[in-house]
Amino acid sequence: MKPPRPFAQGLPIAAHVALLIAAALLVTYVVNVGVIMGLPPRPPGVAPHRVVFDTFERGFAAAKAGKPLPRSDLGDFRIEDSPPRAAGPRPPFTRDFEALLAARLGAPRDGVAISFERPPADVVIYREVRQLSVRTHGGPPGLAPGAPHGSPPPPPPDTLRSLAPQSPEVRAVLEALGTTGASAPPAAPAPPEPPPPPRFEAPAKGVVFFARFVVSAQLPDGRWLVLRQRRTADDLAWLVTAVVAVGGAFAIALALGLVFAARLAAPIRRFADAAQRVGVDPRGEPVPEKGPKELRVAARAVNAMQDRLRSLVADRTEMLAAVAHDLRTPLMRMRLTAEAAEPAVRDALARDAEEIDALVASFIAFARDDPARDARVRLDVAALVQSVVDDHAAAGEPVRYEGEDRVVMTGQPLGLKRMVANLVDNAVRYGGEAQVRVGVAGGSVEIEVKDSGPGIPAERRGDVFEPFVRLAPDKASGAGLGLAVVRSVVRAHGGAVAIDDAPGGGARVRITLPL
Amino acid sequence: MTSPSPDRPRVLIVDDDPAIRQGLQQVFVRSGFEAETASDAADMDRKLEQSGADLIVLDLMMPGEDGLSACRRLAAQGRPPIIVLSALGDDADRIVGLEVGADDYLSKPCNPRELVARARAVLRRVKDDDSVRGRGDVYRFAGFKLDCARRELLDPDGVLVALSGGEFRLLRAFVERPERVLTRDQLLDFAFSSDTDAFDRAVDVQVSRLRRKLDRPGAGELIRTVRGEGYVFAVRPKRG
Numbered sequence: 001m002k003p004p005r006p007f008a009q010g011l012p013i014a015a016h017v018a019l020l021i022a023a024a025l026l027v028t029y030v031v032n033v034g035v036i037m038g039l040p041p042r043p044p045g046v047a048p049h050r051v052v053f054d055t056f057e058r059g060f061a062a063a064k065a066g067k068p069l070p071r072s073d074l075g076d077f078r079i080e081d082s083p084p085r086a087a088g089p090r091p092p093f094t095r096d097f098e099a100l101l102a103a104r105l106g107a108p109r110d111g112v113a114i115s116f117e118r119p120p121a122d123v124v125i126y127r128e129v130r131q132l133s134v135r136t137h138g139g140p141p142g143l144a145p146g147a148p149h150g151s152p153p154p155p156p157p158d159t160l161r162s163l164a165p166q167s168p169e170v171r172a173v174l175e176a177l178g179t180t181g182a183s184a185p186p187a188a189p190a191p192p193e194p195p196p197p198p199r200f201e202a203p204a205k206g207v208v209f210f211a212r213f214v215v216s217a218q219l220p221d222g223r224w225l226v227l228r229q230r231r232t233a234d235d236l237a238w239l240v241t242a243v244v245a246v247g248g249a250f251a252i253a254l255a256l257g258l259v260f261a262a263r264l265a266a267p268i269r270r271f272a273d274a275a276q277r278v279g280v281d282p283r284g285e286p287v288p289e290k291g292p293k294e295l296r297v298a299a300r301a302v303n304a305m306q307d308r309l310r311s312l313v314a315d316r317t318e319m320l321a322a323v324a325h326d327l328r329t330p331l332m333r334m335r336l337t338a339e340a341a342e343p344a345v346r347d348a349l350a351r352d353a354e355e356i357d358a359l360v361a362s363f364i365a366f367a368r369d370d371p372a373r374d375a376r377v378r379l380d381v382a383a384l385v386q387s388v389v390d391d392h393a394a395a396g397e398p399v400r401y402e403g404e405d406r407v408v409m410t411g412q413p414l415g416l417k418r419m420v421a422n423l424v425d426n427a428v429r430y431g432g433e434a435q436v437r438v439g440v441a442g443g444s445v446e447i448e449v450k451d452s453g454p455g456i457p458a459e460r461r462g463d464v465f466e467p468f469v470r471l472a473p474d475k476a477s478g479a480g481l482g483l484a485v486v487r488s489v490v491r492a493h494g495g496a497v498a499i500d501d502a503p504g505g506g507a508r509v510r511i512t513l514p515l
Numbered sequence: 516m517t518s519p520s521p522d523r524p525r526v527l528i529v530d531d532d533p534a535i536r537q538g539l540q541q542v543f544v545r546s547g548f549e550a551e552t553a554s555d556a557a558d559m560d561r562k563l564e565q566s567g568a569d570l571i572v573l574d575l576m577m578p579g580e581d582g583l584s585a586c587r588r589l590a591a592q593g594r595p596p597i598i599v600l601s602a603l604g605d606d607a608d609r610i611v612g613l614e615v616g617a618d619d620y621l622s623k624p625c626n627p628r629e630l631v632a633r634a635r636a637v638l639r640r641v642k643d644d645d646s647v648r649g650r651g652d653v654y655r656f657a658g659f660k661l662d663c664a665r666r667e668l669l670d671p672d673g674v675l676v677a678l679s680g681g682e683f684r685l686l687r688a689f690v691e692r693p694e695r696v697l698t699r700d701q702l703l704d705f706a707f708s709s710d711t712d713a714f715d716r717a718v719d720v721q722v723s724r725l726r727r728k729l730d731r732p733g734a735g736e737l738i739r740t741v742r743g744e745g746y747v748f749a750v751r752p753k754r755g
Binding site: 321324325327328329331332333334335336337339340350353354357361364365368374377378379380383384386387388389390391394405408413414417418 | 623667677
């Protein structure tokens, strides 16, 4: 991930989020407006009834003549064995249109069927009903500018009922024309006499739009010619374009969001890594003060903390050095002075000086917790333990080694050496001897130091690892820090340490360190 | 630099504590050295200018320029060998001292006679081979890397193989004198302090331990036995 561009680098996270939202909204609106302005208008799903009838008439003529059915943009011609069943409700004017179509085709009235998969809007019904009413029943000419010629026969109640208006507006119009009575219920039984064939004419003015229509007529052979409106290819293409445009807008907004999120997350991740490094080693690189404003504030706080830690560590190192200097300089003087004394006095003084020095050394070793001075490396822990054992053996101590020749792990060499040396010192001092073993078991190293002393009582095994705890205060030297140092080294390596009784008596310290 | 006078080598003791200066001076004089003292780094420079020295015993924590920086500065020039004598006796401190160019490192309080013995050993080493200088050296041989300051041996896989004090001194004696037969007496001399009661057999034990740590499949024997005479380090290490 390349570093963020400088223009928005220092903004607060809230501003980043606001920018993201604004950008996403912008993209969405631009695309939406583009869809509306740029795409061709959606092809209408309706066709004027006259166009439908013309098309059907051509198809009917072709079917009667046995010619191939014409192709049409409106829909598909098919020849079926029975009239299609109406899927939707039959609007009240349907019968009039059926009669109209039958007249045009010269077919019997019940040889024609029109149905709709979805009812047309009420207003369409209203407009057409008014015209049909005027035409069919001959209202006052002033009221019907497109009035048909000739005087119409008396209104057939059947037609009136078939027109039974659904909406109050339609009813109002019809009442004004005096062609229907509000008192006459639409459910009134049909009069017995057969209706005379109405004289239908296509309205001179006004157009009825058909939508989702199914027009059919019976052919002379008894089968039915059916014309079903289809959704045009244009319509589909329009839909596809719209979906692609909206999907594209979504994808762009999503990509924007991802980029923003990555840009926000990268400095946070860098910050976390840097803070982690600071925790391990206060002298490491400071956390870079980059990225969103909140992060820069946090980085500054961490860096200030790092400064304090660093000066704390420096103070402590300085203090320890001063302690070492102030305690060891007189010890050195003492040894030099002792050189002038007779050998017995000199050796006694030398022993005392060494003892005090050992105490000073253990305090400093315990107080100095400085991982940077002891880097983690790949090391042969078997060779390391052996070298400690050999050094003790070379000094004439009863120390023995057994076990592996080579075990490679990652660790801090000085710390591990100090750990083993402390255990061997303890074993020799309090247990008379040290038997050291290194083994490998299940992905970890086992270091075992056994002695042949009195062992450690079970109830004290927990607290011997605490600093300044000493089990044998009467024994000459020691500050009670040896095992505390052991525990801190073990912990620094993610291992565990335990004390139990050696099989043959004596204490046994067992350390497990992950490989 | 003055060449070490065989009879009475001149040692310059640099320490800010007057009692220690005086005490060390007496110890060295009693052991047959010519001993001078300086109370800080500036004083040391003056004394070196005036009369030179065959060896410097240098304290680290002094007012003014501290011992480490003085040691680093002297190491950059052609300077007499340096033994650091410091109150900081930690392994890490010792490594730092040797890395800036000290020839040996002792921590206070030390046995004054051991200091004298180490001083003699350093002078002998300088006389023995003038090119062998500084304990902060690094030697490479057969894929191994020996860092004398850290007393670290890295094997060809880069794994640290710890050496005991005896093993380290023995290996250092070998790599400093490659392809040369070293008798057991010589090795005792190089590798064991005079206060250790070491026998010829102890050398053999150390050599066999060292051989085990240097043993890698496919590689020949680095330390060969010369019957009746001693041992020879079979390869010539590269320095640095």
